[in-house]
Amino acid sequence: MTNLAALLDAAAARYPDRTAVIFGGTELSYDQLDRASNQVANLLAAHDVKPGDKVALSFPNLPHFTIIYFGILKAGATVVPLNVLLKPREIAYHLADSDAVVYFAFEGTADLPIGDAATAAFEDTDGCRSLFVVPADPTHLPWADQSPEFDTLDVDDDATAVLLYTSGTTGQPKGAELRHRNMRDNALAGGELFGADASRPDNYLCVLPLFHSFGQTVIQNGAVAFGGTVVMLPRFEAHTALQLMLTHDITFFAGVPTMYWGLLGAVEEGVDVSEIAARLRVAVAGGSALPGEVHKNFADRFGVTLLEGYGLSETSPVASFSVYGQEPRVGSIGVPIPGVEMKLVNNDWSEISDEINEDGFSPIGEIAIRGHNVMKGYYNRPEATAEAIRDDWFRTGDLARKDSDGWYYIVDRSKDMIIRGGYNVYPREIEELLITHPAVSLVAVVGIPHESHGEEIKAVVVKNTNHDGVTEEQLVEWCKERLAAYKYPRVVEFARSLPMTSTGKILKREL
Template sequence: METTPCRMFPFIRSKTAQSKNTELTVNGSSSSSALYKSNFNLGTILCAAAQDSPQKTAIVYDDKIFLSYKDLDVAARKFASLLMTGNYAKGAVPCRPEDRVAILLPNIPQFCIAYYGALYAGCIVVPMNFLFTEREITGLVKDSEAKVLVALKAYGTEPTKAAKKLGIPILWADDESSCGMQALLSSANPLPALIPTSPDDTAVILYTSGTTGVPKGAMLSHMNLFLNATIVPNTIRPVEPDEETIVLAVLPLFHIFGQTCMQNTTFARMGKLVMLPRFEPGEVLRTIEKYNVSLFAGVPTMYIAMLRCPESDKYSLGSLKMAISGGAAIPVEILKEFEQRYGIAIMEGYGLSETSPTCCSNSVRQGRKPGSIGHPVWGVEMTILDEKDQPVPDGQPGEVCIRGHCVMKGYFKRPKETAEAMRNGWFHTGDVGIRDPDGSYRIVDRTKDMIIRGGLNVYPREVEEVLYMHPAVAEAAVVGIPSERLGEEIAAYICKKEGHEVSSEEITEHCKRYLAAYKYPRKIEFVKELPKGPSGKILKREIREWHKKMKSKL
């Protein structure tokens, strides 16, 4: 497919892009003085790709926008110069190295331009959900001390209110006026060289979902993210000689899963990133076939939706070399069904925002173990500890703890929380896991999600696995609800497969066949859909809120 710039990006071919010796002047001084300092910047992966294969397609978007690596690199350099000169908004202050740049964009090319442009300038990227409300944006921008927002005018009400309250400028990515990103980049000089940063300097501040309280900003270094985008993928599945990497990016890039495993990994491999701004199962299947996608990654709910899609048999997924699942535990029944339908084995992995993200995964070399997250990746150690931070025997549940190159520097401006999470040199994940004798790991549940029923521990994932075995269950979520008699009771919220009918009594009998008496759900609720976060993860905290609002207490 021919690589052509779209009229949406006229700045790419401006005359300023022709000179490699263009020198950017900031406040009277040239950035060239720093060109030969020792440097390690995550943005190097894009620079290297642009130098090695400038005409190769880097991004495909909307079936009509194709950006080469040269196009993307020039655009990122121009964005960097806008930040450094302050020419991105009226009255804006020039950004300095380590200043924060908040990006509120969906999966569109401008996300990559702003992301790498900020890195080129030595700034710190703060990705946020573009659908955040004024309150959410204000809270995170204030906490991160970001100097500028990059947002979509199409979703401009909430960012506008937040920026006005905070007194910071907005750079509109989709504004076609003289004040928008296109026009500003068209007149900007490209940054001649990346601003030097150190391997341990913060590249990205990624805010956790806040399921257990106020969101905290995980500081991820250039080295954290570089190794996760380069070394880690090759330990999971090495690329064959002359193999072209074509990746479908439908996971939101503001989320660490999409950001590292889709965007950064693709550019590190000089591959092609096919971008979809939202998940629609039929469109995902069509796009995989049309562009011969070789790598797809998603959360379990995406795989379930693809299997249940009426068009699931219409398209071929024969181009896929690998499918990856993460973000939450994927039911074994879904793994089996997907492989039977498409002949593709899903490799389940594990990671968190605080671990860049991948720290453990099934792999081609070590094989796949259904229900397991595989073995720790290269350079990462994992262990299972009890409540006293002592190792537990293989086969026994405890808290998953991690150390290695993937672990964050800490939480931004939160030394107390950092010290608590990083006790004794191990990052404590809050997840309950088991180490099997073969050295592989299984995730049982979140420590916060574990149900204590009458003094006995019940792990929701185990119950959910059984529910997914029933032919009428499309999706299921198990949570603990208050019980006066037992402390907590087990509740299951279920979406039925289309065309299937099943009663709560049938579900109960099904569970009794596979679970101990204290584990099967006593409350069963059928719902049309389950609440999901931006990455597609089922939000159990919202399900608990449903229950609170109904004021049900067993």
């Protein structure tokens, strides 16, 4: 069967009593997860949801998300996961743009009233027929009176399984149409990438939001594909994450760089990591560039080498990864995963020369990707799709170079590149340098308007608490000694924190 939900069907048939999901004191076996998802599928059928219909959901990392996700798929419908931080106006845009006919939303909390926002958005959206606000109380679930028996609908391999909205850093968010085969093959890639094996299943700590592709594919779907256990944490908090690693013998952790930064900070506050390190088998990073210092410090503290990978919502998401079992190349996003090709292109799509320069790298170009992971296109946006995909190659907007062995190194987002006085400046290079300064805990480098240079370079720095004496001017001078004249930041600004997305990426546009 080609339906992505067949991963759950198979796991429930083979390992019915194995624990699938843990949240607080709640544990669901694979059989229970499967039967609850069947109830959701029956609820959708009762509300006249047909194969190909879009069903939206707004949930933090709770068992409800996984139950509803697979229930939608079983019914042959398309999952539209929404960021839980969206406001009513934004939710209404997503519901209308995706043509969603049914919407599931968690009731939320006083701090995050998801249900109220969902209700307001639903009332403002003509095409969405049904809203289910789901309470935390497991005795009052909307699907509770439905039959737990349902035959998963077979679907075309190219049917859209998930409509995943890009973050919209440039313009309105667009829905990436991810086929059943895109999502299924990307989840199954865990076997070759991380040595995932159903005969010795992993315990995954889920701190990445499930409404985002990284957590959805690498944690949730990857676990289900190999009969693993997902331990859910709705909101990342370093001390809580470390405690859950201990309590549940976590063997697989995935996070964005700021999460690893947080874990290292929590360890410094006196947490004994020896037991965590003894069990942790795999630690993977993605979402944004991983600073070399974090790479080194995590290996020192946890005894596990971070595997850095790369991908986008449009690529389901995983496109490349460091090779498991090999010594990593710090700063590299690794090599294309099996079944995927990558190349570097110019603005006109022509391929960058593979010739290796004296510094050991190819010239810089934009990453293009082709393979089983590339989306069908942007929903109802043929022009945007044609601009992004040509001859099955998808242009990412990320600038990189590669070494003689074909390992790729992200230089920066093409949109983040700063042009100062005609020179291209890549913020990541400056960030990598600044993070090595003992006073710098976290940093983001951005371009700001300048009359004569076009753009000037600015570094926004979060200081380490024990280095209050360092001034902004001293950091400017420190960079000046180590960077070419056109590269060093003329402006350094201290901040208590940096604005971040719900997935832990630094929001440079707000700086």
